[in-house]
Amino acid sequence: MTSHAPLYYPADARGDETSGHLCDILLHGLLAEAPSFDDLDRSAAHQAALDAISHWGSRDHPAPGLAGADGATDDILAAARREFARRGYGATTIRDIARAAGVGMATLYRRVESKESLLRSIIDVYAGCLDEVFGAVMSADSADAERLYALTRVFGHASRHFHEESRIVSFGWFGREAASSPVHDYFVATQQRFDAMTALLRHGTRTGTVRPVAGSRELAVHFRSVLWLRFHEHARTSEARAFAFLRQSLLQGAVTRP
Numbered sequence: 001m002t003s004h005a006p007l008y009y010p011a012d013a014r015g016d017e018t019s020g021h022l023c024d025i026l027l028h029g030l031l032a033e034a035p036s037f038d039d040l041d042r043s044a045a046h047q048a049a050l051d052a053i054s055h056w057g058s059r060d061h062p063a064p065g066l067a068g069a070d071g072a073t074d075d076i077l078a079a080a081r082r083e084f085a086r087r088g089y090g091a092t093t094i095r096d097i098a099r100a101a102g103v104g105m106a107t108l109y110r111r112v113e114s115k116e117s118l119l120r121s122i123i124d125v126y127a128g129c130l131d132e133v134f135g136a137v138m139s140a141d142s143a144d145a146e147r148l149y150a151l152t153r154v155f156g157h158a159s160r161h162f163h164e165e166s167r168i169v170s171f172g173w174f175g176r177e178a179a180s181s182p183v184h185d186y187f188v189a190t191q192q193r194f195d196a197m198t199a200l201l202r203h204g205t206r207t208g209t210v211r212p213v214a215g216s217r218e219l220a221v222h223f224r225s226v227l228w229l230r231f232h233e234h235a236r237t238s239e240a241r242a243f244a245f246l247r248q249s250l251l252q253g254a255v256t257r258p
Contacts, residue, residue, distance in 0.1 A: 025213055029253030029256060044141050076101045083097050123165065126165040134151075137154060144203060151227070155228060155246075156239060156246050197223065
C-alpha cells in the first residue's frame with residue numbers, strides 16, 4: 001500500500017490518520033455485521049457480476065478505431081498494450097509498437113491512424129467492460145453489503161484480465177483530465193464510478209451496514225485502493241486466493257477470520 005499510495009491518496013492527506021483508518025478497515029472490516037460468504041455468493045449483485053465478467057472474452061479482437069480485422073491488426077493492438085504498459089504511453093513511439101508487433105511501418109499505418117488512436121481504442125474497450133459490470137452490480141436488487149461483495153469480485157478479476165490496461169491508466173500520463181486527451185472519457189467514467197461507490201458507502205453508513213471508520217469519500221478511496229493492489233506482481237497468488245483476501249479483509253476484517 002505504501003508504494004501505491006501516491007496513486008490513490010490526496011497529497012494533503014494526513015499520513016497518521018489515513019493509515020490508522022486503513023488499518024482499522026483491514027483488521028476489522030467495513031461491515032458492521034457481515035453475512036456469510038455463502039449467502040453473498042448467492043446474491044443478485046454477485047450473480048450479475050459473474051455474468052458480466054463472463055462476457056468480457058479475449059482482449060485481442062480489433063477495437064473501435066482500427067481498420068481491418070486480420071492478424072496484423074490484432075498483433076498491433078496487443079503490441080501497443082504491452083509497450084504502453086511497459087514503457088508508459090509518453091515514452092512509447094509508433095516505431096516501438098511496429099517493432100514489437102513484427103510489422104513494417106507501412107503495414108502499421110494502413111491500419112492505425114496514430115499512437116493516440118491506438119491508446120483510445122485500447123482504453124475504450126477497457127472502460128466499456130468496467131462500465132458494463134459496474135452498472136450491473138449497482139443496479140442489481142441487492143443490499144449494500146452484497147454490492148460491496150460483488151465489487152470485490154469484479155475488481156479482483158479486472159486487475160488480472162486487464163493487467164496491462166490497468167497499468168497504463170495508473171502510471172500513464174499527465175493531462176488526462178483535458179477534454180482533448182484520448183483517455184478523457186475514461187477519466188470521467190472513473191470519477192463517476194468513484195462517486196457511485198462513495199454514495200453506496202454513505203448509504204451503508206447511514207443504515208448501519210458500514211462501520212463509520214471515516215467519511216464515506218475516504219472509505220471509497222481505501223476500498224478502491226485495496227481492490228486494485230497488484231497481488232500477482234509480487235507473488236504467485238491465484239485470482240481465487242486474491243478474492244478470498246479481498247472479501248475477508250475488506251468486509252469482515254483479518255482479525256475476525258475463523
